[in-house]
Amino acid sequence: xxxxxxxxxxxxxxxxxxxxxxxxxxxxxxxxxxxxxxxxxxxxxxxxxxxxxxxxxxxxxxxxxxxxxxxxxxxxxxxxxxxxxxxxxxxxxxxxxxxxxxxxxxxxxxxxxxxxxxxxxxxxxxxxxxxxxxxxxxxxxxxxxxxxx
Numbered sequence: 001x002x003x004x005x006x007x008x009x010x011x012x013x014x015x016x017x018x019x020x021x022x023x024x025x026x027x028x029x030x031x032x033x034x035x036x037x038x039x040x041x042x043x044x045x046x047x048x049x050x051x052x053x054x055x056x057x058x059x060x061x062x063x064x065x066x067x068x069x070x071x072x073x074x075x076x077x078x079x080x081x082x083x084x085x086x087x088x089x090x091x092x093x094x095x096x097x098x099x100x101x102x103x104x105x106x107x108x109x110x111x112x113x114x115x116x117x118x119x120x121x122x123x124x125x126x127x128x129x130x131x132x133x134x135x136x137x138x139x140x141x142x143x144x145x146x147x148x149x
Contacts, residue, residue: 068111
């Protein structure tokens with residue numbers, strides 16, 4: 001329901017070439033996954049692929065935020081890299097791979113991590129349903145009590 005009809009632009013008819021280039025960057029399935037990540041986790045991430053000169057973005061793919069971990073920030077508070085692993089419980093079997101953060105390198109692949117501002121949260125953000133989680137837990141405990149009564 002959040003995805004709706006996908007991405008569009010108000011000035012698509014005025015700038016058809018730019019709109020076509022933008023639509024070629026991101027697959028519709030990746031947009032759906034990004035929207036779901038934003039709702040479930042409060043943040044989302046793109047894996048951005050560049051050409052050899054690093055002056056043009058070729059493609060942007062969804063990368064699951066639950067499989068990413070932020071690198072410790074630098075002295076200015078900037079996160080310059082992220083680590084990816086298929087299973088963080090078994091890092092010997094799936095060793096983490098480091099990717100530079102968007103705009104901090106000339107690598108062919110960078111991670112664009114998007115999150116809204118959350119007070120006191122430097123590396124990640126809270127989900128928008130954070131306030132109701134204690135009530136969800138309370139409801140679960142009441143249901144468990146009534147089942148056992």
